[in-house]
Amino acid sequence: MRNKGKNFEWNEEAQAAFENIKRELCEAPVLGMPIERGLYVLDTDASVVAIPGILHQEQEWNGRTVLRPIAYGSKVLSDTEMKYGAPKAEMFAVVIFVEKYRAYLGSAPFK
Incomplete structure (x- = not known):
């Protein structure tokens, strides 16, 4: 619930x-280890100041197929990169994280 007019305060409880x-x-069970079979899915995004990327893999978990995160990444954009605009920044994120996770994606199909 939002408290209009009240400033958010970052305190020790929030930090903890x-x-x-x-x-x-x-940590397990959230973060998974890659397995030999399972489609990789790379999610990327872009903001004005940074790009994140999450590498997931389809895996069987507790009797169903789920996307388990394998790796997380982010990059703060340089002053020049901050001027790219949304479409170019989104594509830049894809390029950066395909390269970052090349060891996983190089010989495997992925979305």
Whole structure:
């Protein structure tokens, strides 16, 4: 629920929650190990200041096929890259993260 007119305050409780979620996202069972079979899916995005990329893989987990994150990445954009505009920044993110995860994607089909 939003509190209109109230400023958000980053306190020790918020910092602890942030550190906890970071830890949980980088450990099993959330973060997976790549397997020999399973379609890779690369998700990228772009903002005015940075680009993120998440490499997922379709894997069987608890009796169903799910996308498990394999790796997370991000890059702060340079002053020049910040001037790209949305379409070019989005494509730049794809290029950067296909290259970053080339060891996984080089010989495997991916979306």
